[in-house]
Amino acid sequence: MTFYDRERELDALETAYESPGHEFYVVYGRRRVGKTELLQEFCADRPHVYFLAAQEAETRQREKFVEQVAEHFDDRVPRIERWDGAFEYLGDKLTSGLVVVIDEFPYLVAENDSLPSYLQSFVDERLRGTDSMFVLCGSSVSTMESEVLGHESPLYGRRTGQIDLQPFSFKQAREVITYDIADAIRSYAVTGGTPMYLTRFDYDESLRENVREQILSPTAVLYNEPEFLLRTELRNPARYMSILEAVATGHTTPNEIAGATGIDSGPLSKYLKTLRRLRLLERDVPVTASPKQSKRSRYRVADEFLRFWFRFVESNRSSIQEAPAVVYDGTIKPTLPDHVATTFEAVCQETVWEGIRRGELAPYSEVGRWWYGEDEIDIVGLAPNDDRILLAECKWTSEPVGRSLVSQLRDNAERVRWGPDTRDEAFAVFSKSGFVDGLTDELDDRWTLFDLSDVDAMLSPNS
Known part of the structure; x- marks a missing residue:
């Protein structure tokens, strides 16, 4: 290899x-x-x-x-x-x-x-x-x-x-993934940055064929990989698998996980702690909150491949045995954009850090998600010493981003309670399908717009 x-x-x-x-x-x-x-x-x-x-x-x-x-x-x-x-x-x-x-x-x-x-x-x-x-x-x-x-x-x-040793970032993985930028992000949403998973794919083949041959085939190494990993670490992995499946399918708070799995909150906290110790789950809190004190925690599967497998493979094993192509075309393909959208947020966050390293964006010491009640912002960067905040949204949609998202981001910015009233605000929008005509000219210099070509230029392995 x-x-x-x-x-x-x-x-x-x-x-x-x-x-x-x-x-x-x-x-x-x-x-x-x-x-x-x-x-x-x-x-x-x-x-x-x-x-x-x-x-x-x-x-x-x-x-x-x-x-x-x-x-x-x-x-x-x-x-x-x-x-x-x-x-x-x-x-x-x-x-x-x-x-x-x-x-x-x-x-x-x-x-x-x-x-x-x-x-x-x-x-x-x-x-x-x-x-x-x-x-x-x-x-x-x-x-x-x-x-x-x-x-x-x-x-x-x-x-x-x-x-x-950490899994490859998206920029590092691009040395392996030779698809164009859109398909590279889709592929990374399936394999993640684990070298063994990345190198199973043949990038001269389509993503559909790679998923069918390397994951949806019962004889493929990756078909049972998550179960194998858990059995090497845990004596009785069944409950841990149910937790990972719950998180992968959108149940991210402790109450939601408990409801989806039927595990009481007491034992659940121990299972969550073990999965975090194994680096299979990660706990997030709003970037403006204290990780130790905040009660607004959410969990996410720490590996993109595991997230894909528990969302699409674990619950469809019987169908995969009979008709893997039908599972891909009828179950995975229609909802894959929603799955990829979460990965795109991580890629955009990596782009922000790369922009900070290059000096193309102002420096921020903390970058993460923010939420409060029903309000959410995909990326928020904080520069406490300068009272500066970055607020960004990431859209993996088939339509160009328009003015409504810009207005929504401005409105949500007012709800982020951080820093003084005189704080400096910067904004960014990442879009898979670009932006409506004229939007760039209407925005002041506090705004930065990134399409996929901009992300590709920032995260190219040779850049």
Whole structure:
């Protein structure tokens, strides 16, 4: 598989490797996000020992690790009974410039929770004072944060760097998605930025054919992917799946989720917390509110592919088995624009941040959604130090945006209680289908209008 992007992360690893002294790096992030590919790319031209842990008994895990070390040094495999002995053996063999990677470290901790203590001794007594590099990698974010990065971990304070690997942004994903800008946004609304999902699509084929072949086929990898992911993380995923389906189909507040799933508010809060910990759900509050204090929370599925799957696949599995083409044409295609509209808002928010970075928009320290009662604004940017606010709407519609939306945005701006009465207000409108004739000339310099060509220019991977 082609290795895409990740230049910043590779640069960080390479800088650490070239610096004097030892390195103890931690790489973690959600499953399928590309951690293994990143580390394999980094290790490719360097002397390295790469150990990929598995869900096996502790004895076999340790044996395989020792075998990997012995194989690298062309050594006879020693008989070692404990993990501290395994790390002693590795310490004896460390050579200048060696990279040692343990991938899926949480599998080892699950079998022996003393591993962090053994590694503490290895780092303090054997790695320190060398110019070798040791990397721990894991997909269980909660385990990595508690057992490696957390204050209570024996390894706390030992790391020299860490990478929390994120899915690709839309701009990063454009290196993979070769459709025109409109279809690229539609496609991103299906796959999201997870590299494994992005690279399953053949962008010489239509989006319809990709969805049919890569998602709606019962033999396709992505057909059961969300269920597989949940079963690797949770013993009983049924209720978690029902929550994700509820959120994906528009039930976003705790009360709405409880009503859609039949789960009482007490247990529901625990399920929501777990899904957030797994980075499958995200909690939003209005950008003008305090995240810790606000009670106006909404939830959203954190991954576009999971949102698509729980909206369109999970509830139609029986029909997909019989007639996938009918499901696409009769169920997915008619409501896909509504699904894509949510993704378009995220792409527009990314455009705002890119405009801020380039200096084409004034700086804002916070950018997010705003709502109060029935009133909503898609994007609001706040610059508290300058008493400046940006208010923006995003329209994924087949008709050009007209004057009514401009008037509505002006009216809604008055309802956003933030800053002094003398605050500076800027406005922006993003439109898939452009704008009615003459609208640009009627607006003052506080307004910025973005059509798809403007978004494309801002988020082109080469820009």
